[in-house]
Amino acid sequence: MCTYCGCESIEVIGRFMAEHTEIINAAGDLRRACQAGDQAAVESAADALADLLSPHTRAEEVGLFAVMRRDEQFTDHIDDLCGEHTTLDAQLAVIRAGDHASFPVFEDLLRHHIDREDNGLFPAAAIALDGPDWVEVDDSTPPGR
Numbered sequence: 001m002c003t004y005c006g007c008e009s010i011e012v013i014g015r016f017m018a019e020h021t022e023i024i025n026a027a028g029d030l031r032r033a034c035q036a037g038d039q040a041a042v043e044s045a046a047d048a049l050a051d052l053l054s055p056h057t058r059a060e061e062v063g064l065f066a067v068m069r070r071d072e073q074f075t076d077h078i079d080d081l082c083g084e085h086t087t088l089d090a091q092l093a094v095i096r097a098g099d100h101a102s103f104p105v106f107e108d109l110l111r112h113h114i115d116r117e118d119n120g121l122f123p124a125a126a127i128a129l130d131g132p133d134w135v136e137v138d139d140s141t142p143p144g145r
Contacts, residue, residue: 012064012137013122015144019056020114026052027107034100046096053092055142057085060117063141067133068125077121084113 008014026049033041061082068074091106129137 010126010134012141013125016060016122017118019052019144020118023049023052023056024114027110030095031103031107034095034103037100039098042100043096046092050092053088059142059144061085063137064125066140067129067137071128074124081113081116081121084109088113
């Protein structure tokens with residue numbers, strides 16, 4: 001989590017960062033289930049993680065990402081992050097289906113992805129967006145859990 005610029009004090013960014021913490025914690029549950037080789041526990045942990053990831057990535061994409069994408073300096077970065085969302089969903093499904101050995105690759109991508117948002121995109125948003133932009137982000141972001 002970014003602790004140097006104060007961007008977490010912006011409500012939606014603070015929410016996304018808190019959700020990232022929940023997602024990482026849920027990934028730890030999935031890691032332990034994979035290590036134990038317990039398919040039922042893997043399925044349960046993967047479902048719990050998906051229940052956190054899906055609304056989170058949707059909220060990012062239709063809110064903050066949609067507003068930031070209009071600035072061409074962020075378009076490619078946003079597109080990369082959205083692609084990573086899709087890849088994470090696909091990799092999680094593979095793990096849930098029984099490929100427990102692929103978990104480390106998933107976890108590395110997940111952590112790298114969160115780092116890119118927390119320490120890259122979110123601080124950039126705090127600088128690049130202004131009052132009306134944040135109103136639009138807030139209005140278009142679905143509520144959290």
